[in-house]
Amino acid sequence: MSKFYITTPIYYVNARPHIGHAYTTIACDMIARRHRMLGDDTWFLTGTDEHGQKIERAAQAAGKTPQQFTDEVSAEFRALWDRMGLTYDDFIRTTSLRHKQGVQALWRRIADAGYIYKSHYTGQYCVFDELYVDAVGPGAPCPECGRPTETVKEENYFFKLYAFQEPLLKLYREQPDFIRPDTRRNEVISFVSSGLRDLSISRSTFSWGIPVPDDPKHVIYVWLDALANYITALGFGSADTTNYDKYWPADVHMIGKEIVRFHCVYWPAFLMAAGLPLPRGITAHGWLLFEENKMSKSRGNIVRAETIIDVLGTDALRYFLLREIVFGQDGSFSFDALVQRYNADLANGLGNLASRTLTMINRYFKGEVPYPSHAAAHSAQEDAIAETAKKAITDFGAYFDQFQFSRALESAWGLVSAVDKYIVENEPWALGDKDDELSRARLGTVLYTSAEALRIVTALAHPVMPDATAKIWAQLGLGDIKNFDLTELRWGQLHLGTKLGEVQGVFPRADKSAITRMQNMEERNATGAGTTAPPVQPSEARPQTESASTVAGSTPSAAAKPPAAIPDGKISIDDFTKVELRVAQVKVAERVKGADKLLRLEVDLGTETRQILAGIAEAYDPETLVGRKIVIVANLAPRKLRGLESNGMLLAASVDGGKPVLASFLEDVPIGAKLK
Ligand code: MSP
Numbered sequence: 228m229s230k231f232y233i234t235t236p237i238y239y240v241n242a243r244p245h246i247g248h249a250y251t252t253i254a255c256d257m258i259a260r261r262h263r264m265l266g267d268d269t270w271f272l273t274g275t276d277e278h279g280q281k282i283e284r285a286a287q288a289a290g291k292t293p294q295q296f297t298d299e300v301s302a303e304f305r306a307l308w309d310r311m312g313l314t315y316d317d318f319i320r321t322t323s324l325r326h327k328q329g330v331q332a333l334w335r336r337i338a339d340a341g342y343i344y345k346s347h348y349t350g351q352y353c354v355f356d357e358l359y360v361d362a363v364g365p366g367a368p369c370p371e372c373g374r375p376t377e378t379v380k381e382e383n384y385f386f387k388l389y390a391f392q393e394p395l396l397k398l399y400r401e402q403p404d405f406i407r408p409d410t411r412r413n414e415v416i417s418f419v420s421s422g423l424r425d426l427s428i429s430r431s432t433f434s435w436g437i438p439v440p441d442d443p444k445h446v447i448y449v450w451l452d453a454l455a456n457y458i459t460a461l462g463f464g465s466a467d468t469t470n471y472d473k474y475w476p477a478d479v480h481m482i483g484k485e486i487v488r489f490h491c492v493y494w495p496a497f498l499m500a501a502g503l504p505l506p507r508g509i510t511a512h513g514w515l516l517f518e519e520n521k522m523s524k525s526r527g528n529i530v531r532a533e534t535i536i537d538v539l540g541t542d543a544l545r546y547f548l549l550r551e552i553v554f555g556q557d558g559s560f561s562f563d564a565l566v567q568r569y570n571a572d573l574a575n576g577l578g579n580l581a582s583r584t585l586t587m588i589n590r591y592f593k594g595e596v597p598y599p600s601h602a603a604a605h606s607a608q609e610d611a612i613a614e615t616a617k618k619a620i621t622d623f624g625a626y627f628d629q630f631q632f633s634r635a636l637e638s639a640w641g642l643v644s645a646v647d648k649y650i651v652e653n654e655p656w657a658l659g660d661k662d663d664e665l666s667r668a669r670l671g672t673v674l675y676t677s678a679e680a681l682r683i684v685t686a687l688a689h690p691v692m693p694d695a696t697a698k699i700w701a702q703l704g705l706g707d708i709k710n711f712d713l714t715e716l717r718w719g720q721l722h723l724g725t726k727l728g729e730v731q732g733v734f735p736r737a738d739k740s741a742i743t744r745m746q747n748m749e750e751r752n753a754t755g756a757g758t759t760a761p762p763v764q765p766s767e768a769r770p771q772t773e774s775a776s777t778v779a780g781s782t783p784s785a786a787a788k789p790p791a792a793i794p795d796g797k798i799s800i801d802d803f804t805k806v807e808l809r810v811a812q813v814k815v816a817e818r819v820k821g822a823d824k825l826l827r828l829e830v831d832l833g834t835e836t837r838q839i840l841a842g843i844a845e846a847y848d849p850e851t852l853v854g855r856k857i858v859i860v861a862n863l864a865p866r867k868l869r870g871l872e873s874n875g876m877l878l879a880a881s882v883d884g885g886k887p888v889l890a891s892f893l894e895d896v897p898i899g900a901k902l903k
Pocket of ligand 1 (some may be wrong): 235236237238239240246247248250251276358450453455456481482483485513514515516521522523749
């Protein structure tokens with residue numbers, strides 16, 4: 228069994244997760260899943276990058292302490308990855324103790340080896356990129372992002388990067404796969420060849436970072452801190468280095484192309500200085516563009532994964548990103564292209580192949596995989612399908628190993644099209660209408676061949692679309708796909724007489740309204756009415772003037788407005804908007820011991836999961852509520868009922884002498900959407 232260690236970049240918590248972040252994480256998840264299917268001892272790491280000036284300022288702007296702010300946004304990343312079913316083995320936060328200790332241990336090793344010295348730095352710094360730049364003069368634009376740089380004049384610790392210029396060039400020469408793809412490798416070689424200068428690796432004018440060992444006036448440069456996550460998460464620098472000993476060096480550091488320099492120059496240099504093994508390879512993918520520009524918070528052109536998941540499902544997003552975009556290059560995202568691809572390849576492609584093949588086996592062979600005749604009813608067509616399938620298995624693996632995921636999927640879908648054509652040409656439905664023995668034998672052969680091809684595509688596509696393929700696998704009567712050993716995948720392994728599971732469509736066709744729905748959801752989100760605006764926590768202090776003007780019984784401030792114009796019994800719109808109503812989805816529902824009327828619910832608000840206690844146990848069985856979308860008051864102060872904390876209240880009509888009927892919607896609504 229070989230080991231396989233793959234990492235994503237750790238994401239900055241100044242922005243909420245969007246499909247650009249999801250892209251990298253999905254790619255790693257898919258690779259990790261394939262390696263697990265191949266029997267490798269796989270470790271998949273992701274996490275959040277939480278220190279540095281950029282985060283400190285973002286927290287300030289949000290009126291929160293950096294720790295409070297990073298706790299919240301980091302939890303959002305994790306919650307989204309969980310909602311998407313991403314199979315990371317560990318989630319590292321750079322504000323965790325284990326990381327801090329590991330970073331300081333790495334610093335010490337580099338310092339002990341003589342590669343750190345103290346000096347003065349005067350120059351420009353780009354806070355957005357957390358990068359020292361060569362630009363000259365106050366406010367000079369950053370050569371990477373064009374934003375104005377800030378002048379830094381500090382006593383700093385420096386890393387002797389210059390000493391690694393030659394060793395790095397030797398590394399790139401001797402290990403051509405160290406940086407993929409070649410375009411990035413060439414860029415790095417030219418950057419390093421043009422000359423490296425020593426690098427400032429500490430800051431002393433702010434404090435949101437990891438203190439330099441023995442000199443806590445300084446915090447460690449955020450990129451040294453962040454890069455170290457790849458080893459600190461494995462226990463480097465701690466008492467338990469089992470995972471470090473087992474998994475390091477990483478097999479793949481997956482990154483976006485904008486952070487190549489940090490990973491391909493600084494990181495191997497830090498490791499060389501510390502005398503630690505280097506990662507085997509760094510793979511940079513391109514950018515996801517939206518309306519021609521890199522999707523990013525600062526450009527305000529992001530699309531959230533939640534929108535796509537709610538409308539088309541996670542598998543659709545995964546397939547689209549990996550099939551539509553040539554890995555390594557930039558690629559555009561659009562809702563039109565997403566739905567088009569979904570319908571063509573999934574609804575009409577794999578989904579249709581599965582449903583028609585399985586339905587016909589049900590209809591004509593009582594749901595048991597039929598016998599493929601090798602004599603009378605066999606034609607060259609079956610040989611051709613078997614050949615296409617064998618080639619798909621080989622090509623898929625080869626392309627996959629070269630990070631050419633789009634081509635890998637193309638080769639598997641080549642088999643889907645070939646079988647589609649084969650089914651159309653052989654008209655099994657017409658054969659099914661005939662009674663003669665030859666037609667029956669031929670029908671068995673055609674359906675066996677189709678089902679076997681379906682099994683092969685399903686196994687290959689499993690790492691890309693885990694949910695749908697697991698369903699098809701079970702419908703094929705093959706049980707849990709998790710138990711399948713991908714190294715064993717060959718043509719002809721589908722057993723005769725295999726009893727199919729219950730057949731259900733996996734990719735319902737999407738019509739134009741799916742596009743509009745997604746666009747509306749994103750628009751609503753952009754205008755603040757959508758799903759990612761974090762629900763206001765009851766404990767969050769509002770500015771005094773605002774609360775004083777609205778909260779009954781509080782002392783009126785100078786800014787308070789007289790409530791005179793509002794007739795008796797009515798409330799002002801301001802009063803109403805104080806109530807935060809949101810759509811939530813019930814994830815868990817159970818009775819509360821000793822309380823006949825009470826249910827304990829866990830509801831998903833898109834950005835967090837909450838516990839709510841509701842007096843609806845006499846009207847609703849808990850099982851019937853799971854998955855249901857309800858409306859809750861999201862900013863109600865928490866209260867305790869039967870010793871359990873309730874964080875919000877659900878809305879229900881009160882009928883028939885008090886029986887509750889839950890508020891719900893006729894249209895599908897996204898989780899977290901605000902009612903107003
Ligand atoms: N915190 C650093 C990385 C430290 S790793 C030791 C950072 N964080 S980030 O939040 O800006 O995330 C960058 C990564 O998110 C990119 O490298 C890429 O993997 C992913 N993406 C963010 N926006 C993206 C696109 N628009 N398109 C593709 N990937 C994108 O840099």
